[in-house]
Amino acid sequence: MNKEIKLSVNDLKVSFRTDAGKVQAVRNISFDLYKGETLAIVGESGSGKSVTSKAIMGISAVNAIYESGEILYDGQDLVRIPEEEMHKLRGDKIAMIFQDPLSSLNPIMRIGRQITEAMLLKNKANRKEGRVTFNKTLAELSEMMKRALADTPDANVSISDVERYIKTFDDFNIQAIKLENSYNAARTAAEEMIAVIEDLLFLTEKKQKVDVVSTLGLIGRRLKEIDDKFFASKYVDTLKTHKSALDGVKRAERKKVTIVDSAKKFVGAGASKNEASPETVQVLEALKKTAKEMLEQPQYNFFRIGYYVYKHPETDLSRMPADEANEIAGKFLNEDFMDSFIALEKIAVQYSFDKTIQNKKAAIVALENAINFFRAGTFSAQEADVTCKNVNKSVLSAIDPLAIVKDNVAYTFGGALQREVEKYFFYVKNNPKEEARFARQTAQREALLAKGKKVDWKIVPKSVIEPEVQIETIVSVLSRVMNKFKADVETAETFNVDKRCVEIIDYLKEKASQVVYTLTKRIAKEKAIKLMEEVGIPEARMRYRQYPFEFSGGMRQRIVIAIALSANPDILICDEPTTALDVTIQAQILELINRLKREHNLSIIFITHDLGVVANMADxxxxxxxxxxxxxxxxxxxxxxxxxxxxxxxxxxxxxxxxxxxxxxxxxxxxxxxxxxxxxxxxxxxxxxxxxxxxxxxxxxxxxxxxxxxxxxxxxxxxxxxxxxxxxxxxxxxxxxxxxxxx
Amino acid sequence: MENNYEVLLKVDHLCQYFRLGRKDLKAVDDVSFEIKKGESFGLVGESGCGKTTTGRSIIKLYNITSGNVYFKGQRIGAGTRSYKDAIAAARADAAEKIKLLRAEKNADDARKAAIREEIQKINKELGAVVDKNRALIKDAKSDSKEVDKQYVKSLIQALEAEYAEKFRAAEGNAEKLKALKKEFNNRCRVAKKSRLITQIQMIFQDPIASLDPRMTVRDIIAEGLVINGITDKDYINEKVYEILEMVGLVREHADRYPHEFSGGQRQRIGIARAVIMQPEMIIADEPISALDVSIQAQVINLLNDLRERLGLTIMFIAHDLSVVKYFSDRIGVMYFGKIVELADSDELFNNPLHPYTKSLLSAIPLPDPVYEKQRTRIPYNPIAEHDYSVDTPSFREITPGHFVYCNDIEEKKYRQLVK
CATH class of the missing domain: 3.40.50.300 (P-loop containing nucleotide triphosphate hydrolases)
Known part of the structure; x- marks a missing residue:
């Protein structure tokens, strides 16, 4: 099978330190998880299936010891990466659904907030990260350009030119960001307006009384936000008529309410509620149609238009159809700036790549030396430390700063090696301190027993690892990055400079729009409602504000799935997700997981003891x-x-x-x-x-x-x-x- | 006695409502079925459909709202709500009629007299209805109280008959007579404390929650005997050991505490506790849901063995259809407090009639990957499936022994399907 391996568990051994001794929960298991497949782990309780999944998520109990083995995801060994790195993966890349949905939901938080919480936090972090990465990548690019120019004196561009180019690129991107930001805001307002209108129409259809006047006010305010924005420039006239129509019905509705209110002597709560009149419904329908049309209009390419506006601040492209505007701006951009910029970029990329290949060759030698050094087995802590540092230095220098897909193997190498070496000196069998403690305490116990006393405690040796095994682990860390580098050197000839250049520009564009993409609470709500509908919760708009206890078991499990999916993970671990549910609900949840797997191309680890369920789900x-x-x-x-x-x-x-x-x-x-x-x-x-x-x-x-x-x-x-x-x-x-x- | 022993348990229009604010939560709504002696009756449905409540209502863990439960032909539980409702309805009806009559203002004297007579007649009729229903209520109340007295009476009668002969045989031998008298008194004392309801025992779902952690296994199993007034320690111990071995545990387990056992063994203790009362019927409420796969089969086999050995009647409540199919002779399918279909298990699985049953059967996962990947679940939407706005449904027999909850139109449709 030539499938892409997503996650690979090799020779994993997990034990738990308990009062009674070391419980060997998982003993040397290995498996691979391919992209887009479901791997089912079947067994009784206590067979170690949950321990395995928790080890992958990095949420093992505190007394767990990883005795050997590795869990490889995206080049990183999940057993050995520090908590901060794990934090980035957990939930984001690897999500988990637990057996009991109620225990994984917060009982005093509304469902909606629980779904949107992660989205909002992630968006905030993303914006920050986008800005930082954009600046960093651009700085690296300029640095490389300068260095490449220093090495090739015959080029017809000077260092000051480079600085100018970079400045221009930065500036017009800011322009593009501003435009896109206002466009997104208007778009959001339109989306929200549609949501509010749909709510009102839904309630009217159900013959419910609503506070029509204030809802119309809300719609009016959204309309104002859309108005005179880039987004709505083609619809200005239509929107004007809508606005006056809206004002008209609003006045009529208010009149109706005041009549009702004055008829009643006592105006209590809900007195201003009313059924929307047919005229209002008509106006709203028309408005909804326009808003939907606006949302469906072709996208502007802000990267291009940003440059155009940057160069011609007084022109107005907004009246032009999107296609035309894109074309004109694109042409202008290429002729005026992009062609020469890319030529320059090409030199830098080629230069950087050649250099890293050289460094990689050097690093391979250093790694080989280090492997021999550790294999020899006679080294002091100090020597090992020096070797680690040297190897890490050469490995880090062999990372191409302009590579878009970050080489995780090399990035995480240093920390992993450091920890393994530390572990060698702390845990291995010839740890004299630990051995002394064990001997002392055992002697104490023996003495007590010899006196004829009843001793109901045992001496548990601290986790000890054979030196050979630990050295093999260290060597595997070293050889993993060495093999990666060797493969890179071999495929160096197939490197495509043009492709890499385009990749870098795209990456910068993506980061720029990531900075602008603001997720407000209202849009998050819309997204959450969409997600709730996707996982099959009926009347999601109503249920958004409910608490977990108001949902049945199956619905709760759907919400947990929605939360897990809100971050768009790569791998979903389902730990007995249907054991607490009955047959019909179980079938529904399984269908849902299967459908989501197809739609999102998820890789699933499905843990269960029910073979019937397994037959349905597993590849x-x-x-x-x-x-x-x-x-x-x-x-x-x-x-x-x-x-x-x-x-x-x-x-x-x-x-x-x-x-x-x-x-x-x-x-x-x-x-x-x-x-x-x-x-x-x-x-x-x-x-x-x-x-x-x-x-x-x-x-x-x-x-x-x-x-x-x-x-x-x-x-x-x-x-x-x-x-x-x-x-x-x-x-x-x-x-x-x-x-x-x-x- | 006129008891018909063929039918062991008869549930007749059982309703169990719970108060939920101002409204009633109809957990069990008008459920009727019979369980024959020696058979195993399965009750399936999704969680919250009232199958556990039905079991608990039968053994009187709840006071039933209306309907009757007959065990061995005797009414062990009765609810009064339906009678009270009848009284209220009759009263409202009469009041309405009287109001109409009194509304006739410009009536002459003859008419007035006629009206007066009419009103008197209505009141009389109302009085009859009220009296009748009140009598029924009284009956129901006394029945659920008196049933144990009668049971005790019959037990003592049987004992007297048994011992009368023994006394006669031992006449003249003063010592033997004394011993016999003592024995007789002891047994009478036990009989006086015994209650009919102990003939039905229950096995609960969660073996951890249903066992008292502070009692030894011996105490747990013997508790029923002790409550019934048996004081003979040796007899109790003997009995406990016998039962322990019967359920696949050993004597040494008697002095341990529940936490020292695994899940399967705890469930065995739960079963032992039920079996020691020598019940005629056991209500097993999801006895294997909380157990591990490999242990589930052990418990199912144990229940099957006990059923054969002791001739037990078992009411098996579960949501795992393949287990229910394997275990039960007849199956009732519950949906939202109502039994929607009831038939022999083979008949039910081969010819499901009610759309909910079909949906339920289509959701069973089987350990067969190819079949599983082709299986399509039939969804059940009660609003789309049934139109009960005109014609109200009831529980009807379509083919002998196969009951479906349906109305006239549906009945016709099902009958045609069966043909």
Whole structure:
């Protein structure tokens, strides 16, 4: 399968330090998650499936120890990145849905605020970040241009020219930002106006009494905001007529209310409420139509127009149709500025790229040296520190400052290496301080026992890691970035300067509009309502202001999904999202998750114990037992050709609609993971267990290129074992029902 | 006795309303069904549809609003709301009529006399209705009180009959007679405390919440016996061990506390507590929902074994349809406080008639990826499906044993579907 790997977990081992000893929750598991697929992790409670997902999210309990392994996402090892880096990923790139929706919602906060909270905060941070990145990238570009010019004396541009170019670029972008800002504000006002009108029309249709006068006032104010803006310049006359019509109906409605009010002696609350008259409805419908038209008009290219306006401040492009204006401004921009700017940029980009390739070659040598240094195994803390610093320096110098897609492997390398080396000196077996403590306390305990006292506490050694294992981890950190660099050097010839130039300009444009994109509370509300509708909440406009307790379980879970999606994540981890729901709601939520997965191209890790749910959702399945993956394959392979006795047991312990024979219950309970069994963890409950199962852990046998199972039954010397009848019968029935199935 | 033992439990127009501000929340609304002796009756529906409330109303954890519950032919629970409503309706009706009659102003003397007579007649009729319903209310109230007295009476009668012979046999032997008398008195004392309702026992969903954490397993299981007045420690212990072994635990477990057990074992304790009362019927309220996959099968198998061994009748409440199908002989589907369809489990799954049942069946996930990826869920929208504005629906038998909640038009449609 040639799919893009989104997330890759390698040899992950997580334990928990408890009073009774170290609980080995996850023991050396590895899996990959491809883009746009659903990976289901199935197992009983305590099998380590939730621990795995929490490790990916970086929200493990405080007493968790990551003993070995790595979780790679976007070149970063999530186990080893610091909390600040994790913070950027969590929710933004990797989102999670928990089992109990009520416990993940704030009970005293309205639903609407909970959905918009993250959006608003993120928008604020984005604006700031956009401004900083824009300035930084532009500064780097100018720096590179200057350096490139210094190296190529025969160029016909001088340093002062560069400064002028950069200044112009910066200035006209500010102009463009201003224009776009006012355009966006007007657009927002139009959107809000439509929302208010729709609210009013909805209520009128339902024959509800509303405060028509003040609503009309609100609409009028929005109309004023749109007026005389760039956005509405083509509609000025239409809007004027709308305005007078609106004023007319407003007067009529006010009159109606005053008559009603004076008729009543006592004007109580709600007395000024009224049903909107047909004339009002007519006017509003017309206004809504115009506003919708305005929203649908073609977009202006503010980058181009910004330059035009910058050069000709007195001209007015607003009366021109968008296409025409774009074309004129674009032509002017290219002739006057862009062509020469790009020529200059090209030199800088090529220069910077060549330089980094050289640096990369140097860094590869440095990395190789460092690997040899650590592999040798005899080094003091000081030596290691110096090596780390040197390597990090050469790696950082090998990062192309003009690359748009940031090289995360190299960026996070320094910190990761530093932490691993520190860990080596702090945790490894020959930590004399720790060993002394352990010996001292054990001696104390022995002494007490020797006196015949009853001692009900144990001495737990601090997490110890074998030096060899830790050195291997350090080497893997080093070699990861080395391999990346080697690959970069190899593909250096295919580098496309023009493409990179365009990328940089686009990036700057994007950042500029990111600065302008202000999300007001009202637009956030509209967005949230849209999102609520998308996840299937009826009458979202009404429910926006409700509290979590006013929603049923299924609706609550939908809201949690909406919150998770509000940041547009890459990876969604669903930790038993339907266990607390009943069948019909469960089916709805699963359909919803499947639909959203298709629409947003999400990668999903779906954790559950219900095999029926898994069949619906999963592309691939990993069956976990006692912290290990015991079977791993595509959904068809696991369901139609299960290999591990535990998978058999799971499949045969649940009745389906055609089952009438006695169920094959799994005897006993899962093992205590403080003292994990020496051999196969499932051996004790396994009726097919052989002697070797109690002595040695089985390796992963390959059944097909995508299907693996860890059971001695697949060993060539193992006796042939029949799959339980209940499963073979079921597979036969499934094949009859579905027709042509996979093996 | 005229009791018909074929039908063990009969629920007749059961309503259970809860006060919710000024309005009533109709948790269970006019539900009727029968459970035969020895069968397993499944009740399914989404959460909040009233299936748990039905179970709890039957064992009188709530005072039912109206309707009757008969167990072994005796009325164990009765509500009075329907009678009160009848009285109120009759009163309102009479008042309306009288008002109309009195409104005739310019009537001559003869007419006036006629009106007076008419009013008297109406009042008399009203009085009859009120008296009748009041009697019914009194009946209902006394029935739910008296049922235990009668049950005790019958138990003591049986005991007397049993011991009369023994006494006669032991006549002359003073020592033996004394021992027998003591035994008889003891059993009489126990019988006096026993209540019919203990014949129905309940297993709860959450094995953690339903067991007292401060009591040992022995105390938990024996509590029912102790409440029933049994004081013989040895007898109780013997009984507890027997039951523990029956549910797949060992004697040593008796002195432990619930927190020392795993979820499946705790549910076994819950089952043991129910079974020790030697009930005829068990209401299992989602007994496996809170358990792990591999443990669920153990508990289902245990319940099946007990059912065979003790001849239990089980009312099985769950939302997992595949489990209910596996476990039950007959299934009732509930939707918003009403049973919308009731049939044999095979019949229900093969020929679902009510649209809600169809929707529910289409939502069951099966461990079959290819089938699952083709499965389409049928949504259920009660407003679009039914038009009950003219013709009110009721619970009707379409084919023998297959009941559907429908009106005339729908009944015709279903009958044609069945053909």
């Amino acid at each position: 691939r399945i990993a069956v976990m037992y006692a912290g290990k993956i015991v079977e791993y394959g595509t959904a068809e392979e696991v369901f139609y050709n299960p290999q591990h006795p535990y998978t058999w047991a799971l499949l045969s312990s649940m009745p389906d609609l055609d089952t009438d024979e006695r169920l094959d219950a799994i005897p006993g309970t899962p093992p205590n993971m403080i003292y994990p069994p020496v051999g196969d963890a499932f051996a004790e409950r396994n009726k097919y267990a052989m002697e070797i199962d109690f002595e040695m852990q089985p390796p992963m046998y390959e059944v097909s290129p995508t299907h693996f199972a860890a059971t001695w039954l697949l060993h060539p010397n193992a006796p042939k074992v029949e799959i339980p009848k209940i499963i073979t019968e079921r597979i036969r029935r499934m094949k009859e029902r579905g027709g042509n199935h996979g093996e």
